[in-house]
Amino acid sequence: MLLAFDIGNTHIVAGLLDPEGNTLLSFRIASNEKLTEDELFSYLRNITKFNEIDLKDVNGIIVSSVVPGLITICQFLGRKYFDIDPMIVSLNLKLPFGFSDDLNVTGFGADRIIGITEALRLYPNKNLVIFDLGTATTYEVLKGNTYIGGGILPGIEMTINSLFGNTAKLPKVKFGKPDSVLGKDTVEQIRAGVFYGYAGQIKYLIKKIKEEIKDPYIIATGGLGSVLSNEIDEIDEYSPELSIKGLYTLYHLNK
Ligand SMILES: Nc1ncnc2c1ncn2[C@@H]1O[C@H](COP(=O)(O)OP(=O)(O)O)[C@@H](O)[C@H]1O
Ligand SMILES: CC(C)(COP(=O)(O)O)[C@@H](O)C(=O)NCCC(=O)O
Numbered sequence: 001m002l003l004a005f006d007i008g009n010t011h012i013v014a015g016l017l018d019p020e021g022n023t024l025l026s027f028r029i030a031s032n033e034k035l036t037e038d039e040l041f042s043y044l045r046n047i048t049k050f051n052e053i054d055l056k057d058v059n060g061i062i063v064s065s066v067v068p069g070l071i072t073i074c075q076f077l078g079r080k081y082f083d084i085d086p087m088i089v090s091l092n093l094k095l096p097f098g099f100s101d102d103l104n105v106t107g108f109g110a111d112r113i114i115g116i117t118e119a120l121r122l123y124p125n126k127n128l129v130i131f132d133l134g135t136a137t138t139y140e141v142l143k144g145n146t147y148i149g150g151g152i153l154p155g156i157e158m159t160i161n162s163l164f165g166n167t168a169k170l171p172k173v174k175f176g177k178p179d180s181v182l183g184k185d186t187v188e189q190i191r192a193g194v195f196y197g198y199a200g201q202i203k204y205l206i207k208k209i210k211e212e213i214k215d216p217y218i219i220a221t222g223g224l225g226s227v228l229s230n231e232i233d234e235i236d237e238y239s240p241e242l243s244i245k246g247l248y249t250l251y252h253l254n255k
């Protein structure tokens with residue numbers, strides 16, 4: 001059984017996958033740099049116990065992280081509780097894709113590597129666009145199995161938080177599809193502006209990307225992707241498990 005960690009700036013998504021790559025369990029905990037390996041293990045132990053999964057069956061660990069400090073915690077956990085040195089996702093691993101020559105990929109996010117890896121396994125013969133809507137939103141553009149470029153923009157909740165944090169009178173609102181673009185009070189007007197404004201940003205980005213590559217298949221993932229994907233018909237698929245499955249695929253490519 002593979003223990004996989006997808007560590008983002010808001011959440012750690014942990015997954016346990018069987019030898020065939022089926023997800024037996026996945027859970028989320030807050031990305032907190034003060035987390036210790038003992039706390040992480042206690043979450044893991046309690047949640048697997050509740051789901052009647054035996055941690056003794058863990059025979060591999062892989063970690064994708066965009067929070068450097070939390071990589072170390074996963075390494076301590078692997079060594080202390082499993083006697084396993086976790087595989088760390090980076091550009092040094094064997095990847096199922098390459099980068100076009102004009103790119104400088106220094107510091108390329110590990111979360112982006114695993115999303116691309118899984119999207120390519122699912123759709124090996126298509127031009128691909130992957131939107132990962134998390135703390136930040138990223139998009140990746142692939143021509144066949146060559147990464148030709150992408151983008152990064154503030155995540156949806158970051159947009160809401162910055163509106164709330166930088167104004168005296170605006171409340172923090174919950175992201176979601178409002179009834180109308182015409183908000184009838186302050187809260188509805190924030191929800192309308194953020195929801196349709198963010199959808200518009202993604203739609204325009206897709207329009208511009210389609211000027212660069214022909215007939216791309218467009219996948220969205222990330223915690224904030226589901227409600228937005230339903231609104232944007234250019235998005236072909238919302239795949240919440242893309243990252244965790246990408247960790248399984250990458251692990252077996254490098255084991
Ligand atoms: N099951 C869930 N529980 C809590 N938050 C969720 C859940 N699914 C999605 N979210 C939303 O996803 C956001 C985090 O998305 P995620 O892709 O995990 O971010 P990151 O990878 O940047 O840490 C949270 O801010 C939350 O709004
Ligand atoms: C852009 C990101 C912060 C997104 O991470 P997340 O929203 O999952 O927390 C992450 O991919 C990252 O730290 N990237 C490094 C810079 C780069 O990929 O070029």
Ligand SMILES: [K+]
Binds near residue numbers: 008111132134135222
């Ligand atoms: K992410």
